[in-house]
Amino acid sequence: MGKPHAIIIGAGFTGVATAHDLALRGFDVTVVERGDFCNGTSGRTHGLLHCGGRYAVKDRESAIECIEENMILRKIVPQVIEPNGGLFIALNESDLAYRQAFLEGCEACHIPIEELSPQEALRLEPNINPKLLTAFLVPDGTFDPLRLALAFAATAKKNGAQFFTYTEVNRLILDGKGTVTGVTVTDRRANRTYEIRGDIVVNATGVWAGEIAKMAGAKVPVKPTPGVMVAYDQRLVQRAINRLNEPGDGDIVLPQRRMVVVGTTSFEVEDPDYIPVLEDHVALMLERGAELIPGIRQARVRGKYMASRPLIAAGSGRSAARTFKCFDHKETDNVEGLVTITGGKATTLRAMAEKTADIVCQKLGIQAPCLTREIPLLSYRQYFALS
């Protein structure tokens, strides 16, 4: 018997990370993507390499995933990361009241933090709001979204994975007995339609996961939940600056290249294909961002954009957990040969892939351990340099 063949739909974060994982476990891997790498949610992510502090009080499962994966990504893909840490700062009494819960949450989730006096925090970051009351130093980071995905894709490609961009799935091929055996795709560069057969199909389409699952009569309870981000043209800080409070709107400011990026908001939409950038949300980002870093008011807007989180848990908006879930559609819908990975966040892309590959291996009766925790990724440019 030859190698098992996995078809992965989607070349966002989960798709490329799953391609990397399965290629290392000995699979033939084919990735199909209707646009180019990261054209959906992944490319437009805020770019925060979370330490988990944001979730440590109310969503500890996500917080623990974040700190573990944060440490792994720093090791395997330093090429795309600004590893400068972050601050959580308190600006009022409500923020201070959150301090104890934050301390306890971080301790429970093993997130290494250090409390700083306002003077110490201002010495590290002279541009943060000088009226701060306290600050915590945390191991946050910033990453380049496209290059993070390309580093995974480059390494997968080196290990034999094949990537077909601008190739859209039209339907899932079913064998008449409830098993998915492949996909019909259209190469959008040439308007040519053809079939690809495989032993397993992995639906890694994020907010679009429900649409793909529906092609096999299966369901995925994913809620597209967009948020706006605004980039300003001055690098006012070296670290991620977070508001010390429950997750809310515009409470994170990240440095990236010569910019800072303020994010984000949270609302639900039905169709994630095009989401307008709402002007009142942009205005809110300036308002909230300037509370953390007053100098943002003197900076110029460089870009305004929107990304749609794939939330899967019960609850809605901020109250929904940010963890991920892999669905074996044999169990949920009695459809064989199809698994869906969605939810989660950019920081946990590798863990999402590990979980998905575990389930794929288990379904196909393959014994192969996950190797992605240790193996450094190739330069993202190798995706293009490799023939």
Next chain:
Amino acid sequence: MSDNKWNITLKIHRQKEDQPPYFQEFHLEVDPDEYVLDAVERVWAFMDRTLCFRHACHHSTCGACGMRVNNVEKLTCITPIRAVTQDGGVIKVEPLRNFPVVSDLVVDMSNLYARMEMVGAKAVLPVTQAEIERPPATWPADAEQYLRLTDCIECGLCISACPSAATSPSYLGPAVLAAAQTVGLTAETLPIIDSEDGLWRCHSAFECTAVCPSAVDPARRIMNLRQQVVRQRLSSLLKKS
């Protein structure tokens, strides 16, 4: 931000596989403060699903969405519609030049990435080495330890705008030479840089610096590399004599 809407025409370059290219017009209502990329994405979302274009971050950090907008190279995610047309106007959108066209607005930039790799371009640098317009009077004592993603986002605008790149596909091009200047010449890269398709094909048109969306200033860096190379040649001549 304005409340008024503009009606504009997007005149988009279309090309599928071996078929001849043509322009297709799309009429749409826009907010003039939206970006050109937003309008292109809406054409795909609501008018024509066969349109191919490349984009990812939508805020100028990834370099995927470079196109020619009214004959000038632009990073379309940060180019406001207001800056390139007026109400009732036309925006012509074409793929970058000096790269093979993959489809419609998408070009194959594999060569650029491979050459950046060849000269050892860094993806992250200490913040203190970043050449910004107004650096702080003094960096904090611990600034050395902070890293920053480099300025060059490998968007290819400079190569599209370069008249010399149009004369030879094997010319390394402005982004690659600028990267070589940033990391410094090595014994390995010197012969590649100091060659006909390297440093000496540049005709000092400075178009690269004019279109760079990321303040890399490739033209200045190429001139600096020439000084370095000439200085090295002279000093080795003097040593011999």
